[in-house]
Amino acid sequence: MSEQASSSYNVLFVCLGNICRSPMAEGALRSAAENAGLNVGIDSAGTASYHIGETPDPRAIATAARHGVDIEGLRGRQIGRDDFYHFTHIFALDGSNLANVKAIAPPDGTARIALLMDLVAGREGTAVNDPYYGDESGFEVVWEEVTEAAKALIKDLSR
Numbered sequence: 001m002s003e004q005a006s007s008s009y010n011v012l013f014v015c016l017g018n019i020c021r022s023p024m025a026e027g028a029l030r031s032a033a034e035n036a037g038l039n040v041g042i043d044s045a046g047t048a049s050y051h052i053g054e055t056p057d058p059r060a061i062a063t064a065a066r067h068g069v070d071i072e073g074l075r076g077r078q079i080g081r082d083d084f085y086h087f088t089h090i091f092a093l094d095g096s097n098l099a100n101v102k103a104i105a106p107p108d109g110t111a112r113i114a115l116l117m118d119l120v121a122g123r124e125g126t127a128v129n130d131p132y133y134g135d136e137s138g139f140e141v142v143w144e145e146v147t148e149a150a151k152a153l154i155k156d157l158s159r
């Protein structure tokens with residue numbers, strides 16, 4: 001194994017179902033961190049409970065795989081109270097999930113909570129839109145967006 005710079009960062013990505021957007025963000029950041037030799041804790045979760053224990057959506061798996069990233073082993077889970085203490089950063093994929101994350105955050109939670117695309121210059125305040133009810137092209141857009149955000153995050157964490 002190669003030498004890795006140690007990091008005290010623990011990053012959680014949060015969308016609605018934890019089967020499309022946040023597992024893709026998790027895969028994109030895992031890949032970017034590995035390429036950069038950065039040791040970052042990375043996980044994802046949903047605000048909803050619909051898909052607990054499920055694999056990512058087959059379209060999300062296929063899109064990540066086309067970009068050389070394997071997310072097949074991930075399983076859906078719902079965000080919980082402990083996450084607000086364990087993670088240093090919680091990034092919501094859109095405004096509605098951001099509002100829901102903030103609404104359930106314990107008052108003394110230590111994680112910094114933000115919108116994912118706020119990391120990307122020129123994209124502040126914008127959503128990574130839910131691709132679930134669309135076709136596969138929407139998943140490609142999601143991949144591009146989460147990859148941009150992952151790159152920006154790696155740059156921040158490498159400073």
Ligand code: 4NP
Nearest residue numbers: 015016017018019020021132
């Ligand atoms: P995600 O996409 O929040 O990006 O995982 C969705 C997955 C499932 C549902 C909605 C969005 N659903 O309604 O089941």
